[in-house]
Amino acid sequence: MEKTLWRVTAIAAFCVLIFPNLSFSNESNKVEEVIYLLNEEMLRNYTEAIISFGARVTGSDACNKCAEYIYEKFSSFGLNATIYNWTDFSGFRNYEGMNVEGTLPGDEKVIIFNAHFDSVENTIGADDNAAGVAALLAIAEVISKFEFNHTIKFVAFSGEEQGLLGSNEYARNAYERDDFIIVEMNADMIAHADGENGSKFRIYATEDADWITGKIKEINANYLNFQLITGNISRKFGGSDYHSFAKYGFEAIAFFEYEWNPYMHQPEDNLSNVNFTYLLKTSRLIAATLAWLADAEIEKPYFSILSPQRGKIYFNEKEVYELKNEKIFAFGKICLSLSPRTEAEKFEVYLDNKTLHVFNEPPYEIEVDRFSFGKHELKIIAYNKDKSSTDWIEFYWLNLGMK
Numbered sequence: 001m002e003k004t005l006w007r008v009t010a011i012a013a014f015c016v017l018i019f020p021n022l023s024f025s026n027e028s029n030k031v032e033e034v035i036y037l038l039n040e041e042m043l044r045n046y047t048e049a050i051i052s053f054g055a056r057v058t059g060s061d062a063c064n065k066c067a068e069y070i071y072e073k074f075s076s077f078g079l080n081a082t083i084y085n086w087t088d089f090s091g092f093r094n095y096e097g098m099n100v101e102g103t104l105p106g107d108e109k110v111i112i113f114n115a116h117f118d119s120v121e122n123t124i125g126a127d128d129n130a131a132g133v134a135a136l137l138a139i140a141e142v143i144s145k146f147e148f149n150h151t152i153k154f155v156a157f158s159g160e161e162q163g164l165l166g167s168n169e170y171a172r173n174a175y176e177r178d179d180f181i182i183v184e185m186n187a188d189m190i191a192h193a194d195g196e197n198g199s200k201f202r203i204y205a206t207e208d209a210d211w212i213t214g215k216i217k218e219i220n221a222n223y224l225n226f227q228l229i230t231g232n233i234s235r236k237f238g239g240s241d242y243h244s245f246a247k248y249g250f251e252a253i254a255f256f257e258y259e260w261n262p263y264m265h266q267p268e269d270n271l272s273n274v275n276f277t278y279l280l281k282t283s284r285l286i287a288a289t290l291a292w293l294a295d296a297e298i299e300k301p302y303f304s305i306l307s308p309q310r311g312k313i314y315f316n317e318k319e320v321y322e323l324k325n326e327k328i329f330a331f332g333k334i335c336l337s338l339s340p341r342t343e344a345e346k347f348e349v350y351l352d353n354k355t356l357h358v359f360n361e362p363p364y365e366i367e368v369d370r371f372s373f374g375k376h377e378l379k380i381i382a383y384n385k386d387k388s389s390t391d392w393i394e395f396y397w398l399n400l401g402m403k
């Protein structure tokens with residue numbers, strides 16, 4: 001009890017000192033506390049611990065030992081920790097690696113925060129991405145002291161440098177389980193900044209994550225005062241683990257340092273390439289975002305496309321084969337089936353940008369049977385009050401025997 005009282009008093013004093021214009025509403029308490037609890041020393045210690053394993057090439061002893069270290073840390077924070085072994089046969093060679101997950105349980109709505117811990121072979125990868133993993137660990141340590149409405153999953157991926165392999169496996173499994181992921185947030189290269197560039201930070205997001213980036217800007221204006229550079233994440237390509245989630249239709253946000261890091265994938269990507277004052281600020285913005293989002297009301301409509309599903313081959317509406325990627329092939333007629341996760345008043349369905357159907361009530365299922373020979377796009381827009389959200393699938397469709 002005494003400890004708690006001391007902590008609350010210290011936090012209040014700190015916040016009055018640093019943010020004199022703030023009032024202590026319940027809503028902002030956790031946001032302010034996680035900002036206060038993070039410090040440079042934690043980030044420096046975790047960065048040093050990660051680079052002490054040396055170059056962490058996926059599948060190597062160093063990389064696997066690093067995975068075990070992250071697993072032990074997650075466990076010590078009281079998170080439900082798991083190591084997943086994955087294999088990937090999709091390229092010209094086989095890869096094996098580990099993903100590490102630490103879960104802070106809440107309801108069925110999930111927020112994922114991840115960073116990759118592997119590196120290329122000629123470097124200890126301090127900024128790419130030991131510092132991102134340090135942020136993951138420090139934020140997990142701080143966030144795990146609280147309880148939230150929604151579930152938070154902290155995930156460390158390997159295989160990023162070989163083509164986002166670990167995250168692809170993870171996102172595909174989440175998609176097949178039909179997990180309700182509010183958003184995935186990616187930290188990759190968030191610690192390099194020289195001089196005045198330390199006042200700038202990049203945030204890229206999928207379109208339907210606009211309500212989250214809007215709040216990030218508000219949190220930033222209240223507490224961090226970065227000059228934020230924002231942009232859109234395409235679902236078709238991307239250079240870090242967020243792309244694995246975006247291509248399966250999940251919402252994603254990617255955090256990046258402002259300045260191009262000339263030492264990326266070079267031996268010089270060492271500790272002198274990490275600006276810990278900057279890393280503390282970037283970590284605080286991410287932690288504050290998590291602390292707000294994990295208790296936030298979800299007003300944006302969320303839904304899933306049950307059929308046709310990414311990574312499947314269909315023959316006359318029936319699933320006949322499962323793929324390891326997100327491609328869809330359909331032969332004969334197809335069945336379109338939607339499942340709302342939150343309230344939705346209406347779904348508009350577009351085939352190649354022409355209206356195909358409008359659902360005003362369940363069941364949200366129709367059969368589509370028309371001549372086809374080639375690639376198509378199905379786009380679905382869900383509406384609820386003044387909010388809307390969009391999902392789409394691309395598929396190869398051969399249907400010669402239409403009615």
Ligand SMILES: [Zn+2]
Nearest residue numbers: 128129188189
């Ligand atoms: Zn990276």
